[in-house]
Amino acid sequence: MSKSSVLIFGKTNACRPGLSKCVRCVETVNGTTGEGLSLNIQERKQLAEEWIHQGKDKLDHVIIHVGALSLPESQELARHAAAIGASGIAVIAPFFFRPANKDELTAFLQKIASEAPEVPFYYYHIPSLTGVKIRVEELLDGIKEQIPTFQGVKFSDTDLLDLAQCINKNEREQFAFLYGVDEQLLSALAIGANGAVGSTYNYLGRKTNLMLQAFAKPDLALARKYQFLTGEFLNFVIKLGFGVAQTKAVMTFVSGIPMGPPRLPLVDASEEFIIKAKAKLDSIIWPDGD
Numbered sequence: 001m002s003k004s005s006v007l008i009f010g011k012t013n014a015c016r017p018g019l020s021k022c023v024r025c026v027e028t029v030n031g032t033t034g035e036g037l038s039l040n041i042q043e044r045k046q047l048a049e050e051w052i053h054q055g056k057d058k059l060d061h062v063i064i065h066v067g068a069l070s071l072p073e074s075q076e077l078a079r080h081a082a083a084i085g086a087s088g089i090a091v092i093a094p095f096f097f098r099p100a101n102k103d104e105l106t107a108f109l110q111k112i113a114s115e116a117p118e119v120p121f122y123y124y125h126i127p128s129l130t131g132v133k134i135r136v137e138e139l140l141d142g143i144k145e146q147i148p149t150f151q152g153v154k155f156s157d158t159d160l161l162d163l164a165q166c167i168n169k170n171e172r173e174q175f176a177f178l179y180g181v182d183e184q185l186l187s188a189l190a191i192g193a194n195g196a197v198g199s200t201y202n203y204l205g206r207k208t209n210l211m212l213q214a215f216a217k218p219d220l221a222l223a224r225k226y227q228f229l230t231g232e233f234l235n236f237v238i239k240l241g242f243g244v245a246q247t248k249a250v251m252t253f254v255s256g257i258p259m260g261p262p263r264l265p266l267v268d269a270s271e272e273f274i275i276k277a278k279a280k281l282d283s284i285i286w287p288d289g290d
């Protein structure tokens with residue numbers, strides 16, 4: 001089964017040798033790219049176990065997404081993630097019967113977080129897929145009292161006003177904001193996001209690391225150059241039809257590791273897509289050798 005998305009984490013802790021300064025390797029498992037919601041509970045556990053095993057001594061953190069429509073299933077996955085030593089759990093909002101307000105959403109999240117009381121908890125905000133548009137800024141109000149393990153938000157939304165308000169209110173810097181719209185990461189960094197989770201880092205990770213370095217310098221013109229490369233690729237493939245299935249095809253031809261077919265209703269990327277996307281990516285990755 002397929003890989004999930006890589007997270008590039010620009011926090012202040014010690015850096016590992018071989019990585020650019022302050023970039024940490026974190027894997028988020030069973031999220032969107034990994035089609036976690038299309039897997040059964042056994043498959044999700046198996047994938048989580050494998051990532052914890054394979055990531056030992058290689059990854060700084062492995063965060064397992066344990067969100068599900070069924071609360072008991074989600075709780076079971078949270079307990080399992082804790083038992084296998086996950087460094088964090090993440091949960092999306094339920095998306096069939098949706099919470100109507102912040103209190104209902106918090107109550108749902110709390111019931112899951114409390115099953116893993118030692119494990120840092122992240123809310124995975126991805127309204128384009130869940131349809132739950134409750135503003136994160138509102139959700140954060142008093143969240144620590146309800147969910148003591150609350151650690152931050154995987155923020156996969158283009159609403160930078162909401163993100164900015166979250167960061168503005170996070171005076172004690174107790175929460176992490178991991179941004180999930182790769183083509184807008186530079187804007188989110190400027191506002192104060194302190195990490196990123198995304199699918200393109202599986203194949204444009206080096207360019208993104210270079211962007212992070214340029215941003216840290218700061219050399220904004222150079223940072224923009226790298227951000228625009230991700231944008232140029234996405235802009236190209238979106239016109240061909242782009243989603244998780246196509247992401248997997250790109251990850252397969254870049255890494256040589258077969259990601260496996262997507263699960264219905266997603267269908268495999270076409271040969272035409274693969275040829276065009278590969279040519280485009282080659283033209284982006286290789287010109288200057290970095």
Ligand SMILES: CC(=O)N[C@@H]([C@@H](O)[C@H](O)[C@H](O)CO)[C@@H](O)CC(=O)C(=O)O
Nearest residue numbers: 005031032033156180181182197198199
């Ligand atoms: C809707 C979606 O798939 N969003 C991606 C982005 O990385 C996205 O592919 C990228 O920004 C291109 O639009 C991530 O936020 C998803 C993600 O991190 C995950 O796999 O959990």
